[in-house]
Amino acid sequence: MFRFGKLHRSLSKVAKKGQTAVYSQRRCIQARSFLPGLASRTAGTPSATAQVTGGNKQHVHPHGNSVNSGHEEHNTRWPRKVFSGIQPTGSLHLGNYLGAVRKWVQLQNARDDVTVCIVDLHSITMPHNPPLLRENIFTMAATLLACGIDPTKSTLFVQSAVAEHAEFNWILSSLTTMPRLAQLPQFREKSRLLKDVPLGLYVYPVLQAADIMLYKSTHVPVGADQIQHIQLAQHLARIYNGRYGETFPVCTAIIEDGDASRVLSLRDPSKKMSKSEANPKATINLCDSPDLITQKIKKAVTDFTSDITYNPGKRAGVSNLVNIHAQVTGQSIKTVVNEAATLDTAKYKDRVAEAVVEHLRPIREQIHHHMTKRNEMIYLLEVGAEKARQQARQTLNDVKQRLGLGTSANIPAAVHVAPLLPAPDISKTSASRRMSKDFDGNVHERHERMYGFGDQPSGGAGQSATGEVADMPQAVVPRVIRRAPIVPTQSMRVEKQLGSTRTRHVSRWTPAMLRI
Structure with missing residues (x-):
């Protein structure tokens, strides 16, 4: 196993022989330094599976x-x-x-x-x-x-x-x-x-x-x-x-x-055609009928320019139709655009729909054939x-x-196992963590302090679930003084407005001590 200093000096010497030698030497040294289980292997030797499969x-x-x-x-x-x-x-x-x-x-x-x-x-x-x-x-x-x-x-x-x-x-x-x-x-x-x-x-x-x-x-x-x-x-x-x-x-x-790979959505040309599209008119499925395919292409989003050009950055909708047309016909995009020079957008959609329907017709028929068998x-x-x-x-x-899984008689090769991390130091734990840990460790005492009663297990205090009495000191719990709740009471007074013969009742809430 190489030390870091020897590794640095070895790489410095080999660097004079060329970049290829440096790469090979570095890979070899790394393999022997950090993979002790492979140190006994000859560098560059293929695995047994690679030798068998050629x-x-x-x-x-x-x-x-x-x-x-x-x-x-x-x-x-x-x-x-x-x-x-x-x-x-x-x-x-x-x-x-x-x-x-x-x-x-x-x-x-x-x-x-x-x-x-x-x-x-x-x-x-x-x-x-x-x-x-x-x-x-x-x-x-x-x-x-x-x-x-x-x-x-x-x-x-x-x-x-x-x-x-x-x-x-x-x-x-x-x-x-x-x-x-x-x-x-x-x-x-x-x-x-x-x-x-x-x-x-x-x-x-x-x-x-x-x-x-x-x-x-x-x-x-x-x-x-x-x-x-x-x-x-x-x-x-x-x-x-x-x-x-x-x-x-x-x-x-x-x-x-x-x-x-750039077939876009028919309804939103800013994103790709996807099976998870919420709008069914945005995708052309291979099982769609010819009428449905034609309907989807006719309703594809384009723009207000009637000419047919290919410009994905500015005319994404029309460019998407041109791309689909070129893919299903096997023609180049330039040829497709030149042939559609005399067509407007509506007539060009009919041409694209016809080409897509003819291309998918044998595939759709084969799908139905396999589904019947x-x-x-x-x-x-x-x-x-x-x-x-x-x-x-x-x-x-x-x-x-x-x-090393299973019960084979052959013993696998040993590997280097990294040690586990040391246990956390309790003294370095924050005060809030220690407080919460203490409370969780004595939940009955916490309930006694907070609510004036504790959740005792079956069998009484100091007795385990199996019925055996445990010798443990009884904690001295300070007596909790429960405060009486304050219940509001209502009193009424009569007021009379100036210039009016009618009186009105005004409610006034005053706290009164009511002990239960």
Whole structure:
């Protein structure tokens, strides 16, 4: 183990050899200094899981924009695996399809190892109706299949069908601190809608990290609002790897920052199209009928200028329609604007509605087809769950062995355990805390002083609940003098106003001492 002085001198010597050597030396020294359990390992040696799965192969994928590029070097030792989850909140809307699901299908067709999970455990963090949740699960599964998710190429399953998710969530919750969870903003946003906030709403980002890490995912397609949750998964992966040995890759977020991710609300173009939108006319659902889609687009908010231009900053409503039109037709925004040069806003809405209806027609038909064959859909989800369960069980067995859980004959490697904080010094406790503690310690005496009587347990004073008489000194309690209450009495007097023959009665309240 290096001391701080030796660490500083070693880094100063290596700094002359170049930045790459400094980075490697610093990582090696930090590993041996702060992780005694890993000091015996050879630096750079991949884990046993990485060796079995061929984690040294590099896989570079051309699709998607990834953030946290510093993790790419780490993830080259792991096979590329894409994981994404979606809550079963009914039918998907157009923004979900263009910004997320269509991206998953592209990754699947590019022969990536894609896992898509219907995260129903996340749905119960908010008040829900059980029959509606069950129906939404089937609707979501049918929608994903209709959009192009192929169970023969990808893994599609329901989260609650794999019990390892909840078990691994408990393990990761033991590594997570409450201040770290308090940094996440979505809890504050959703908790405003509830009178009684459930604990699951506070800790569900840990379950999200468990979903990702359980399958050793290297890439996670998410929206920009989920970046902090991905950072929590990265944080937990580093903590676990540093404490118990390298087991999980540090995942990388894939963010769709193109025009497909900017589908806005039809009624309020200042915010994105969302499933939680209160106005149903603001979203286009994939299951909507052609007439309903046309009606929603015709009532979309635009402006008073009839020309069709693309300027998201000044003409958000019209630009949103242009973007939707370009996405469903596969044309560029410039081509769409040029073709609509002779149209006003009303006629252009008809053209956009026609394009959206034609694009969603086969998807809507496939959704209805899968919903009529529910037994086949259940079978496909069970096959996907069994496929996911095998990998999840393998990962969780490795985690249990490293943590020392269970009754395996193999003894796990020892780790450095930080000492607990010392007990607080009573002498440094404030006077108010000591006073409140004394009062709580002798509640019967406090009641005797305040009210003139005490709450004695059954059996009389000095006798325990079991009937045994305890030898304890009787406290001398000063006699409490109870003051008599003051009860007001009313007296009447008669007054006569000048110039009037009528008299009036005036009430006068005087205190009188009334003893009870």
